[in-house]
Amino acid sequence: MEAAVATSRDARGRAASHPRGRGEKSPPDRKVYMDYNATTPLEPEVIQAMTKAMREAWGNPSSPYPAGRKARDIIDTARENVAKMICGKPQDIIFTSGGTESNNLVIHSVVKHFHQTRPSKGSLAELCSPLDGATPHLITCTVEHDSIRLPLEHLVEERVAAVTFVPVSKVNGQVEVADILAAVCPATCLVTIMLANNETGVIMPISEISQQIKALNQKRVASGLPVILLHTDAAQALGKRHVDVEDLGVDFLTIVGHKFYGPRIGALYVRGLGELTPLYPMLFGGGQERTFRPGTENTPMIAGLGKAAELVTRNCEAYEAHMRDVRDYLEERLEAEFDKQRIRLNSQFPGTERLPNTCNFSIQGPQLQGRAVLARCRTLLASVGAACHSDHADRPSPVLLSCGIPFDVARNALRLSVGRSTTRAEVDLIVQDLKQAVAQLEGQA
Ligand SMILES: Cc1ncc(COP(=O)(O)O)c(C=O)c1O
Numbered sequence: 295m296e297a298a299v300a301t302s303r304d305a306r307g308r309a310a311s312h313p314r315g316r317g318e319k320s321p322p323d324r325k326v327y328m329d330y331n332a333t334t335p336l337e338p339e340v341i342q343a344m345t346k347a348m349r350e351a352w353g354n355p356s357s358p359y360p361a362g363r364k365a366r367d368i369i370d371t372a373r374e375n376v377a378k379m380i381c382g383k384p385q386d387i388i389f390t391s392g393g394t395e396s397n398n399l400v401i402h403s404v405v406k407h408f409h410q411t412r413p414s415k416g417s418l419a420e421l422c423s424p425l426d427g428a429t430p431h432l433i434t435c436t437v438e439h440d441s442i443r444l445p446l447e448h449l450v451e452e453r454v455a456a457v458t459f460v461p462v463s464k465v466n467g468q469v470e471v472a473d474i475l476a477a478v479c480p481a482t483c484l485v486t487i488m489l490a491n492n493e494t495g496v497i498m499p500i501s502e503i504s505q506q507i508k509a510l511n512q513k514r515v516a517s518g519l520p521v522i523l524l525h526t527d528a529a530q531a532l533g534k535r536h537v538d539v540e541d542l543g544v545d546f547l548t549i550v551g552h553k554f555y556g557p558r559i560g561a562l563y564v565r566g567l568g569e570l571t572p573l574y575p576m577l578f579g580g581g582q583e584r585t586f587r588p589g590t591e592n593t594p595m596i597a598g599l600g601k602a603a604e605l606v607t608r609n610c611e612a613y614e615a616h617m618r619d620v621r622d623y624l625e626e627r628l629e630a631e632f633d634k635q636r637i638r639l640n641s642q643f644p645g646t647e648r649l650p651n652t653c654n655f656s657i658q659g660p661q662l663q664g665r666a667v668l669a670r671c672r673t674l675l676a677s678v679g680a681a682c683h684s685d686h687a688d689r690p691s692p693v694l695l696s697c698g699i700p701f702d703v704a705r706n707a708l709r710l711s712v713g714r715s716t717t718r719a720e721v722d723l724i725v726q727d728l729k730q731a732v733a734q735l736e737g738q739a
Pocket of ligand 1: 331332391392393394395439441488491492527529530550552
């Protein structure tokens with residue numbers, strides 16, 4: 295296990311935490327990065343693949359001569375590797391700029407499809423249609439990333455769509471399948487639920503939702519209602535647990551390179567792209583990506599994404615086992631060093647699966663708000679929640695509140711997420727760092 299992980303020691307991990315000799319004190323400027331859910335560094339092999347593509351495959355992939363063909367071959371291989379990582383088909387993958395674009399593309403595409411396939415105004419078909427009004431209805435949950443929540447809220451503001459935000463269970467942090475089904479109405483055309491939550495790591499029951507939606511779709515088609523498509527944002531799950539689009543039974547799946555040691559681009563999986571599942575482009579241009587996402591392909595970034603995906607396919611089990619070991623050790627040390635009563639593990643819900651690398655916890659005490667603790671840490675680099683909310687003053691995470699974490703506990707929350715190269719020795723260091731930060735805040739240091 296260690297051997298497999300050793301090949302993937304990451305660049306930032308190394309820069310942040312140089313291995314030192316026994317007995318050597320860590321210098322005051324030594325940093326330990328534990329924010330791998332915010333982003334990951336590039337694997338050396340990814341950098342190599344990108345550099346090679348930049349040097350040798352600079353041709354336009356649409357050009358028929360050798361420089362173009364070389365770029366095209368690299369893109370084809372990357373597409374195969376990305377597809378393999380999720381057990382999908384290469385022809386069902388399109389490259390995008392990242393998770394935000396992939397998520398927006400799904401949402402806007404489904405709304406457009408709803409309108410395109412509705413009977414025209416005043417037609418006999420419309421008069422006989424069981425649809426109540428012409429507004430598409432989408433279902434999501436209350437703990438999604440902003441790149442899902444905000445486009446949906448925008449559609450509601452613009453009166454282009456109706457959206458149900460299903461609350462997650464305060465007992466297990468998951469969205470309940472029954473609540474999704476209860477939200478379905480005649481105009482429902484999309485259910486979008488993340489595969490793993492970025493703050494708690496909680497895994498959502500996507501396969502179960504898919505089975506229920508499939509059964510429902512059979513009845514809906516027979517009654518002339520739109521099929522409900524299922525999307526999952528897998529940004530946080532990839533590289534941390536096995537992801538299989540067949541097991542999940544999804545129509546769309548979002549892929550984000552920089553969460554699994556790849557570059558800052560992404561991809562979208564669409565089951566039977568353009569044949570079984572409709573996709574409408576947001577951009578119009580040169581026809582690349584079969585017109586679904588035009589624009590001259592970014593060959594080096596795509597090469598890097600393909601390499602990162604290849605590494606995940608090859609090593610995911612080892613990555614997962616290593617991260618789980620270090621994360622569990624972290625939780626053990628926190629409870630041992632701080633006294634079990636003071637530590638509240640916010641992401642441990644009984645009976646609920648969670649990502650192997652994520653530890654969301656609070657150190658209880660009136661002066662110990664998450665941001666205040668982090669500000670006094672000398673070694674630890676972590677966050678209090680999603681990176682895109684880092685400017686939200688001292689408001690507790692809405693995700694934690696949705697999961698039933700009490701206000702005072704949520705306000706003290708810290709999100710630590712370990713990576714492929716995080717060690718137990720680094721855990722020991724940051725636990726001591728947290729202790730000195732807490733002592734400072736409580737006026738003992
Ligand atoms: C769950 C989830 N979805 C989507 C994204 C968006 O990815 P990007 O900002 O790279 O577009 C993120 C990034 O933090 C994420 O955590």
